[in-house]
Amino acid sequence: MRILVTGASGTLGSHVVRLLAAPHGPPGVEVHALSRAERPSADGVIWHRGDLATGEGIAGAAAGMDVIVHCASDARRPKGELSAARTLVEAARANGSPRLVYISIVGVDRIPFGYYQAKYAVERYIENGGLPYAVLRTTQFHDFPAMILEALAKVPGVLPVPAGLRVQPIDAGEVAARLVELALAPGAAGRAEDMGGPETFTFAELARSYLAATGRRRVLLPLRIPGRAMRGFRAGHNLAPGHVAGERTWREFLGRRK
Ligand SMILES: NC(=O)c1ccc[n+]([C@@H]2O[C@H](COP(=O)([O-])OP(=O)(O)OC[C@H]3O[C@@H](n4cnc5c(N)ncnc54)[C@H](OP(=O)(O)O)[C@@H]3O)[C@@H](O)[C@H]2O)c1
DSSP states (O other): OEEEEETTTSHHHHHHHHHHHSTTSOTTOEEEEEESSOOOOBTTEEEEEOOTTTOTTHHHHHTTOSEEEEOOOOTTOTHHHHHHHHHHHHHHHHTOOOEEEEEEETTTTTOOOHHHHHHHHHHHHHHTSSSOEEEEEEOOBTHHHHHHHHHHTTSSSEEEEETTOEEOOBOHHHHHHHHHHHHHSSSOOEEOOOBBOSOOEEHHHHHHHHHHHTTOOOEEEEEOOOSHHHHHHHTTTTOOGGGBOOOSOHHHHHHHHO
């Protein structure tokens, strides 16, 4: 079975590649990985250089694949999300009928935030795209609030926290393991059951534990961010309380980062 992972150098994609190519990983899998950068093939991973924004290299990378796990994304350019998926699906269809596994986010259908709307459009495109597919929505990875807090904590003194925002972070490795299951399962799962992290925190709670774990002191400054998107987040549409699936906690994640 030949599996291509897009976004294979990213937070999630690198876990997917690691699990697929592990010495005791699934047998009979040829692991292919996509990046815009030139990377030497090694450790059981065949790298392809390709850009989903321009289409360069995508036909060659997608040719002959049985499964494509689509993790590539650029949140700073939400408008490119759908055209990237189109480029990928069209290249895949020109060369066969691989199963497509797409990672999405809990709340993309309910929160009017540009990046989420773009991901929801991709979900619908894939559902109607004619290829067998699985779509998995999860809550935010631990890495995401950690990255935001790292940036906010660069400023000394105060740390702004969005008032009323709650987060249910999940381990990216556990999400990757589920994507691998979906990639290996025969047939099409369609919309898989959502996955949420084991605990829900206010952003202020996350900030406090992050500051304690990294040995910094800041005064938290609650900010009420206006707009419909933030109202959607404050309403908790980014949470999956009925779908707690992850086991690794935020504290374990912070402990591993030390
Ligand atoms: N982060 C979260 O909390 C979270 C939660 C739920 C779902 N998700 C979804 O999970 C997916 C992966 O997220 P992540 O946090 O792992 O992202 P990430 O670390 O930012 O990685 C994104 C990857 O996309 C690739 N990429 C970007 N533009 C590309 C292009 N034009 N052509 C080809 N590759 C391109 C990059 O590869 P190169 O730079 O090597 O080309 C990079 O490896 C996204 O779809 C995201 O929406 C994320």
